[in-house]
Amino acid sequence: MTKPFEFELLHVDKHTGGRRGRLHTPHGVIETPVFMPVGTQASVKTMSPDELKDCGAQIILSNTYHLHLRPGEELVEKAGGLHNFMKWDRPILTDSGGFQVFSLAGLRKLKEAGVEFRSHLDGSKRFLSPETSIAIQQALGSDIMMQFDVCSAYPCDYSTAKDAMYRTLRWLERCQKAWTHEQQASCGLVQGAFFGDLRIECAKEMAKLDLPGFGIGGLSVGEPKEIMYDMLDQMMPYMPTGKPRYLMGVGSPDCLIEGVLRGVDMFDCVLATRVARNGTVFTRDGRLVVRNAKYAEDFSPLDSECDCYACRNGFSRAYIRHLFKAGEILPLRLNSIHNIRFLTWMMEEMRTAIENDSLLDWTNEFYGRHGRGNW
Numbered sequence: 001m002t003k004p005f006e007f008e009l010l011h012v013d014k015h016t017g018g019r020r021g022r023l024h025t026p027h028g029v030i031e032t033p034v035f036m037p038v039g040t041q042a043s044v045k046t047m048s049p050d051e052l053k054d055c056g057a058q059i060i061l062s063n064t065y066h067l068h069l070r071p072g073e074e075l076v077e078k079a080g081g082l083h084n085f086m087k088w089d090r091p092i093l094t095d096s097g098g099f100q101v102f103s104l105a106g107l108r109k110l111k112e113a114g115v116e117f118r119s120h121l122d123g124s125k126r127f128l129s130p131e132t133s134i135a136i137q138q139a140l141g142s143d144i145m146m147q148f149d150v151c152s153a154y155p156c157d158y159s160t161a162k163d164a165m166y167r168t169l170r171w172l173e174r175c176q177k178a179w180t181h182e183q184q185a186s187c188g189l190v191q192g193a194f195f196g197d198l199r200i201e202c203a204k205e206m207a208k209l210d211l212p213g214f215g216i217g218g219l220s221v222g223e224p225k226e227i228m229y230d231m232l233d234q235m236m237p238y239m240p241t242g243k244p245r246y247l248m249g250v251g252s253p254d255c256l257i258e259g260v261l262r263g264v265d266m267f268d269c270v271l272a273t274r275v276a277r278n279g280t281v282f283t284r285d286g287r288l289v290v291r292n293a294k295y296a297e298d299f300s301p302l303d304s305e306c307d308c309y310a311c312r313n314g315f316s317r318a319y320i321r322h323l324f325k326a327g328e329i330l331p332l333r334l335n336s337i338h339n340i341r342f343l344t345w346m347m348e349e350m351r352t353a354i355e356n357d358s359l360l361d362w363t364n365e366f367y368g369r370h371g372r373g374n375w
Helices: 049-054 064-069 073-078 082-086 098-102 130-140 158-178 196-207 225-238 253-261 271-277 317-325 330-355 359-370
Strands: 006-012 019-025 028-032 034-037 060-062 092-094 108-110 115-118 125-128 144-146 185-190 214-216 245-247 266-269 280-283 286-289
Touching: 006 330, 019 330, 028 034, 034 060, 034 330, 049 330, 064 073, 064 098, 064 125, 064 130, 073 130, 082 092, 098 108, 098 115, 125 130, 130 144, 130 158, 158 185, 158 196, 185 196, 196 214, 196 225, 225 253, 253 266, 253 330, 253 359, 271 280, 271 330, 280 330, 317 330, 330 359
Parallel strands: 034 266, 060 092, 092 144, 144 185, 185 214, 214 245, 245 266
Antiparallel strands: 006 019, 019 028, 108 115, 115 125, 280 286
16 A cells, blocks of 8 residues: 555445445554544543444544643643554544534634634633644544534525535635645545535535545534435535545434445444433344333343343343442443444444445345334
8 A cells, every 4th residue: 555545445235325445544444334433532431442442443533622622732742642642543533623613603703714712611712723623633643634614503594505615615725735744634524504506516626636535514413314315315426436435423323324325434423422321222123221110120131132242241231220320330331332332233234235235135124123213
């Protein structure tokens, strides 16, 4: 391999848009499609790096905005970069901080130069631009960096979405000029809110650039899932086929399936660990709320077909429910381990199905077991 980053498109399912790929990075090879657990603060909540590896995690995501505010990219850089700081020797992707900044609403002021905002931690005034976002991510040392973009809310009007899309394109140019570390991939983010023509135009313009990968931003921000699927259907034919496609912030089992069917290669989301800490787990029979009283005397594992640490060692639903009621920390960890493993298992299954041109059969079997909406 002559380049730090190279994507191999190994096979496309004959009956769907599902893609089987392989992404080479300086910290290892990623088999796609892939789900990326989220380590916002340089840690996937409650889980150690070894536990993530045991779950089959190939790459994790960390958050530029949060790490910039605390502990600061300078400290992370002194520690040898994110990989050494958090003792994770596999690939890391960092988002740009754009979504977090634009979620601040009244605490930020958008300009062409960038965004002025106040820290949610101490109220201090900060400024983030395409250039500073790339500089922060380069200091963090992630393998894959995302451009600083403008994310529109749902709903929004056409004019607002159009302005955000064009500004995202202008900011992409500035991000590429600021990028200096060849051992880190600098990727674009397709925007356009919920208007198909804007999404298509943005995808076409970005496809002209020889970027190592392309993200899809501004979806899964409160819109009905059918709208997200429609946007993917419209824009996906215009996404470069030889580069990885990353759908940001999507991680429920049904959305992962629908994304893979449409040709998405990479996903991330906090959902799996967030609901786990609240007592909810994903199983092959659908969503299960282990805190419910009906599991008080249920001595079966969370999922009898699962090979995660919690299930293969026989931790029962009754025991995990008891731990929640007792205020212990262990059930948060067991549920998180289980949910991450469930999603990585799904991706493994879909990779095999794509190789065998049977993704549609696998999907129908998966949905037939518990329906499409039980998540």
